[in-house]
Amino acid sequence: MAEWGGLASQVPMEELSELLEIRRGKVEKLRELGVDAFGGGASSFADKARSQQILNAYEEGKIVRFAGRVISHRDMGKSHFLHLQDELGKLQIYVPIKGLTEKDQEVFKLIDLGDFIGVEGHLFTTKTGEKTVHVSSLSFLGKALKPLPGKWHGLSDTEQRYRQRYLDLISNPEVKQQLRLRSLITREIRRFLEDKDFLEVETPMMQAIPGGAAAQPFLTHHKALGIPLYLRIAPELYLKRLLVGGFEKIFELNRNFRNEGISRKHNPEFTMLEAYWAYADFEAMSLLVEELITHLALKFQGTERLHHVQKDAEGNVISEKVIDLSRPWKRRRYEDCIKDVAGEDWFALTAEQRRERAEKLGVELGADLEDFEVSNQVFEKLVEAKAMNPLFVTHLPKELVPLARQNRENPDLVDVYELIINGQEISPGYSELNDPLVQRQRLENQAGEETQKLDEDFLTALEHGMPPAGGIGIGIDRLVMMLTGAESIRDVILFL
RNA sequence: GCCUCGGUAGCUCAAUGGUAGAGCAGUUGACUCUUAAUCAAUUGGUUCCUGGUUCGAGUCCAGGCCGGGGCACCA
Numbered sequence: 001m002a003e004w005g006g007l008a009s010q011v012p013m014e015e016l017s018e019l020l021e022i023r024r025g026k027v028e029k030l031r032e033l034g035v036d037a038f039g040g041g042a043s044s045f046a047d048k049a050r051s052q053q054i055l056n057a058y059e060e061g062k063i064v065r066f067a068g069r070v071i072s073h074r075d076m077g078k079s080h081f082l083h084l085q086d087e088l089g090k091l092q093i094y095v096p097i098k099g100l101t102e103k104d105q106e107v108f109k110l111i112d113l114g115d116f117i118g119v120e121g122h123l124f125t126t127k128t129g130e131k132t133v134h135v136s137s138l139s140f141l142g143k144a145l146k147p148l149p150g151k152w153h154g155l156s157d158t159e160q161r162y163r164q165r166y167l168d169l170i171s172n173p174e175v176k177q178q179l180r181l182r183s184l185i186t187r188e189i190r191r192f193l194e195d196k197d198f199l200e201v202e203t204p205m206m207q208a209i210p211g212g213a214a215a216q217p218f219l220t221h222h223k224a225l226g227i228p229l230y231l232r233i234a235p236e237l238y239l240k241r242l243l244v245g246g247f248e249k250i251f252e253l254n255r256n257f258r259n260e261g262i263s264r265k266h267n268p269e270f271t272m273l274e275a276y277w278a279y280a281d282f283e284a285m286s287l288l289v290e291e292l293i294t295h296l297a298l299k300f301q302g303t304e305r306l307h308h309v310q311k312d313a314e315g316n317v318i319s320e321k322v323i324d325l326s327r328p329w330k331r332r333r334y335e336d337c338i339k340d341v342a343g344e345d346w347f348a349l350t351a352e353q354r355r356e357r358a359e360k361l362g363v364e365l366g367a368d369l370e371d372f373e374v375s376n377q378v379f380e381k382l383v384e385a386k387a388m389n390p391l392f393v394t395h396l397p398k399e400l401v402p403l404a405r406q407n408r409e410n411p412d413l414v415d416v417y418e419l420i421i422n423g424q425e426i427s428p429g430y431s432e433l434n435d436p437l438v439q440r441q442r443l444e445n446q447a448g449e450e451t452q453k454l455d456e457d458f459l460t461a462l463e464h465g466m467p468p469a470g471g472i473g474i475g476i477d478r479l480v481m482m483l484t485g486a487e488s489i490r491d492v493i494l495f496l
Numbered sequence: 497g498c499c500u501c502g503g504u505a506g507c508u509c510a511a512u513g514g515u516a517g518a519g520c521a522g523u524u525g526a527c528u529c530u531u532a533a534u535c536a537a538u539u540g541g542u543u544c545c546u547g548g549u550u551c552g553a554g555u556c557c558a559g560g561c562c563g564g565g566g567c568a569c570c571a
Contacts, residue, residue: 018522019523020506022522022523072531074530074531075530076527076528076530076534077526078527079527079530080528081529081530083531094530112522147506147507147521147522148507150519150520150521154508157507157508158564159562159564162563163563171507213571214571258570260569260570263567366568401571402571428571
């Protein structure tokens with residue numbers, strides 16, 4: 001990597017590979033011609049049209065200015081065809097050498113694949129029917145000193161794709177499309193919530209006591225104060241402080257950090273939406289989520305019946321899945337979900353019998369699982385992993401959800417839903433617990449088990465009174481995976 | 497953290513333990529409608545690193561680094 005960027009200039013010429021040396025030589029030659037290879041002195045292309053706009057508003061003979069990265073070049077001797085790539089597509093340009101000034105002819109010879117250039121010319125259509133710019137003048141805007149990945153296979157080395165994402169974006173348009181879609185989705189989520197009078201807020205990313213979830217935090221250090229700080233694992237406890245403070249409809253859409261393993265479904269930093277709605281409950285929140293997600297599916301996929309097809313390099317179908325988001329979505333109690341897969345008598349069994357049956361059903365159990373964890377393993381492996389279409393699982397046991405309100409009829413259960421789509425947890429929703437005494441007790445129980453520190457400041461806030469509220473979280477990365485058909489969380493995160 | 501597969505030219509990939517190769521890209525030349533343009537010639541290598549076995553290692557062995565997939569962790 002030593003030859004990259006600014007470091008490159010420190011590497012003596014003779015140590016550069018021939019490929020790089022030649023490109024640097026071209027920068028020199030351009031300078032001799034009075035041209036800055038990096039656009040100094042060139043007129044601005046800030047107002048350039050996008051390739052799509054040019055193609056859509058095509059008029060024979062219309063003069064256009066266009067700029068982009070050279071991604072292909074077909075040399076016919078006295079006439080050349082190149083494709084310039086811009087953010088949303090590409091546009092072909094036609095360069096008849098004789099139509100250029102003598103200087104531009106020299107300059108044109110120094111163009112490589114990967115360079116950014118700007119052109120001016122009129123539109124015409126080639127024999128083969130491609131709308132094309134007939135170039136009359138050109139400008140160098142940014143020379144590439146390194147070559148692009150190959151044009152046939154593009155870039156497929158996964159390591160390099162993730163490490164040098166910019167190369168992935170240049171050579172794999174579908175990757176760019178998917179990552180663009182992520183931005184459009186988060187933009188639309190904000191718009192959706194703002195239309196319903198939710199207000200976006202920002203709460204601390206660095207916290208003295210990480211709370212709001214059960215996860216290992218990342219640890220950092222504040223020099224001036226001389227104290228340890230943790231990257232947040234959830235914003236929940238701060239958002240609730242805002243409910244105490246009088247905000248009624250708020251959301252935060254930003255990063256959480258959890259010190260966990262990395263997998264197809266997990267990244268240590270991930271994006272979470274949390275929204276709180278004072279005086280609402282988990283059922284109102286489930287309707288809100290249902291409306292939001294179907295809205296996103298319709299807006300970005302044009303249908304509530306998502307059809308994702310995975311193909312290999314030869315175009316053979318590897319896997320196919322359908323996710324049907326048609327409303328209303330299924331709602332089922334946690335214990336009924338388990339009975340569906342493990343037998344009506346599941347909860348009548350002894351703890352020992354439950355273990356045996358779980359193993360018979362093919363669910364691997366760790367040695368020292370508590371009884372409710374055995375049931376939950378059955379739930380995760382046999383219900384959650386297999387639920388493709390939306391399923392609201394409701395009324396979970398309180399041990400699983402320490403920050404939610406207890407059910408009136410059965411205080412062992414909590415008023416929550418867990419939304420599963422695509423075999424993954426997409427969104428939990430709670431009727432939030434606003435009883436400070438019960439909350440203290442539940443957190444103390446949890447703290448005992450997991451040696452977590454109690455957030456006294458949060459409990460103090462609750463003691464000042466918090467309105468009842470519905471709250472939701474939505475894992476944005478997984479939501480985007482579900483909506484776009486990405487099989488790995490890496491495919492929906494720009495930089496890992 | 498564990499299991500497993502992989503790392504060879506700028507890119508995608510070959511190479512029984514025996515001279516490291518191909519296609520594309522690059523370079524030079526030909527060609528005024530190409531789009532994987534075509535044709536001819538040609539340059540290019542720390543085979544991830546370190547050590548070992550061997551007459552000889554890209555290949556076998558050990559350790560390490562980096563990555564993929566899986567498992568574990570993750571209310």
